[in-house]
Amino acid sequence: MNSFQLTAFRFAAIVAFGGFIFGLDAALISGTVRFVTAEFGLSDLQVGTVVSAPGFGVIFALLVTGRICDALGRKAALLIIAALYLVSAVTSVIAPNFEALVAARFLGGLAFTSLSLASMYIGEIAPANMRGKLVSMNQITIVVGLSAAYFANYLILQASNHAAPWVESLGLATYTWRWMLAVEVIPALIWLLLLLTIPESPRWLVLQDRLDEAREVMRRLMPEGQVESQVAEIKASVASATVTKSFAAQVKELFEPRLRTAFWIGLAIAVVQPITGINAIMFYAPTVFEQVGIGTDAAFLQAVVVGVVSVMFTVLALLLIDRLGRRPLVLFGLTWAGLSLFVCAWCFSEASYQLTEASIANLAGSVDIAALQSLAGVSFDSDVAFKQALNGALGEAVARANEGALLQQAIQINATLVLLGIMCFIAAFNFSIGPIMWVLFSEIFPIHVRGIAIPSFALVTSVVSYFIQQFFPWQLNNMGAAEIFLFYAVSISIGLAVLAKILPETKNKSIEEIEAALVRV
Template identity: 80%
Template sequence: MRGFQLTAFKFAAIVAFGGFIFGLDAALISGTVRFITAEFTLSDLQVGTVVSAPGFGVIFALMVTGRICDAWGRKTALLLIAALYLVSAIGSVLAPNFEMLVAARFLGGLAFTSLSLASMYIGEIAPPQMRGKLVSMNQITTVVGLSAAYFANYLILQASNADAAWVTALGIDQYTWRWMLGVEVIPALIWLLMLLQIPESPRWLVLKGRLDEARAVMGKLLPEGHIEPHILEIQESAAAAPTGSFRQQVAEIFKPRLRTAFWVGLVIAVAQPITGINAIMFYAPTVFEQVGIGTNAAFMQAVIVGVVSVMFTILALLLIDRLGRRPLVLFGLAWGGASLFLCSWAFSQASYELTVSSLQALAGANIDVSRLQALVGTAFETDVAFKQAMYQALGEATARANEGVLIQEAIRIDATLVLMGIMCFIASFNLSIGPVMWVLFSEIFPTYVRGVAIPFFALIVSTVSYFVQQFFPWQLNNMGATEIFLFYAACISVSLALLYRLLPETKNKSIEEIEAAMVRA
């Protein structure tokens, strides 16, 4: 790798570390669901509110991110985001009640624009032949952060159950969920300090007329002889673009000349979250408990999800500039849809029945099994019917607190089939639409609207993601696992059909070449 390529890699790696913070923030909450539900006596919708609060916050942040990026620069916006992550992490750890926890996580959601902004920045500093790999680093660091969060949650859970003096001294047994959320604090501080080392985006400097500064930055990122032609390309692109206010730039996205880019951006922005990925990633232990493997094993399966995510994201990184964006997306969606159909079918074959031996096992879980005697031998065909019976017999608070062990003792299901389906879905997502979406966002929009267009379509991603996260606990207890997996599989099928028709190939093309192909005169 040549010197300028190493420099581009360094700056991209620093910015992409924000994906690691995002991954931590997104996945650490998954391990706390049972604890905060019990401590604050939360309903399904309140649980969804805690988990989805960042998704709600980012909706508001994305409305102003484009303006901040274009007015103050990409670097300043990234520094603001890093500071928000840090303050949010500290506030979440110290939250005394449900309302303050939601507020702290909402504040962190204002920083979730790190994903779209990082893809924008990296796309603007990366040499064309490296852009796919470097932008995909954002996805790699995200899944590494997710994996680290699941692993940290598992270790903290094991520690909280250990009979050791240091566990009690540190309060891990009493404040388990606070320790889980506290994992984010140090990495957030490190990222804030690392961002001080990066330069401003050279494209932004050119657009602001700061050509000497742009040349200095480009001298680190491009080979000799390429700087002036590259500046000229950016200037020509900007000169040919319509000028106007921020509102006019937003309106430009809807103009006929950008119709192709608009529809590609819209479909992929809806398709990525509507797969249901955030339901599984943000509620991983809860999802695995539905299979009946128990709480400890569910946390361990979440760790495996993280490992699979990292492996297949790395594979996507290796293939994205070789095979191209389109083949990865189409193959990944087909594989993911088939995987979720498999999960839905497996849950449709499940049954739930308590036996005498089940009650003996439950007696050790601080459950008044006498209340369950009348249900022994009664078979339930769905998880929804079984949970409702548990609520009536034990009371909703007790049943929810012990849901994992209750399902574990009652369910009859081919757990291997479900676990295989979920892991295949995770693999397919991280091989395809997960990393490729951000690469496409960094490529398909002209320079003059990119600062507005990427946050705009990221806003669509975040809005759909918010609803997925907010309503998943309610869906799980009212629709059931069979219907949820079937719904997401159907959404993937529709997305696959639309992207097969619309999605272009952009590998090995400069941003200006892509613009010439996609933007009408």
């Protein structure tokens, strides 16, 4: 890379570090579910509320993010977001009750708009031939953050099981979930400080008619001889449409016939990405793996593997996105993801659950094995029926607290095939729609509406994600694993059919060239 490309890479890397914070926030909570549920005595819907609180918060944040980043600039908006992450992380650690924890996580959700703003900023400072790679860095940092969180959760869980003096002095056994959430604090502070070193987006500066400042930034990103032509190209793009400062007018413009093609592409991508069910698995990873019957410790370890697979295939997507293009990766990845979840659904539909006298004896010391004697030798053909029987025998609180061990003793399933299916799904998502959604968002909308368009479609994604996170614990205990995996597999198939019809190819095109192709005159 030349010096200009290195500069663009540095700015993009700093902004994309927000994805690492997002990944930490999203995945750290997955390890706390069992502990928070026991400490605060939560129901399924309350567990969903704790986990999905950021998803609810981002819905409100996205309603004003576009206005803020257009009025104050991309950099100022990112600084506000970094501060919210930091405050949320600290208050989550010290939350004294369920309500305080939900409020703290809701505050963090206001910062989840970092994903849409990062793709916007990087898309506006990146050279056309590097845009796919640089915007995809956002997804890489997300999955690195997820992986780091799963690994941190696993290490903290293992440490909490030891009786060493330092474990007791730090309170790892007593405050396990608080230590897990505390992992986010230092990275959030680092990101806030790093953001102070980046410049404002040159395209936003042109939009504000601050041309001298825009030229100054562009001189750091391209040779001097290209600066004036780039400024002229951006000014022409802005002048080609009637630009207003009214929020309502900008939102209304998204629905105009001239932007209809970009609108439908953006809407389809925004719905398809979360409806794959990725957040159900990523936000509840240990819980999901416990359903296979591998036990709690192994479930946390499998979550670490999820993080590693996510990183590997996101990096692969990064290497191929500007070579093979956006469309082939999306269509192949969704096909792969759908088939993987169909396999998982089939495995769970064939599973059976039965506690034997020997398996009940193995549970001695964890639960009242006398209460389980009535279930000895009784076979259940679904996880829902088995869990309901456990609730009746042990009581819901005890059954939920020991669910991983109970499933491990009772389930008969092709666990290897299920785990392979889940890992393939994770790989497929991160190879395709995961990183590419943000790349396309940064490319398909004209500059004069991008500040509204990207947060608006990120809002659609967030609303769908929120409902998935909120209701997953309830669905798991009332619908069962087979039905959930089948639902997501069918949803992926429908999304694949839609995107195969409307998704264009945008590789190696400038933002202005893409606008000319998609915007109807």
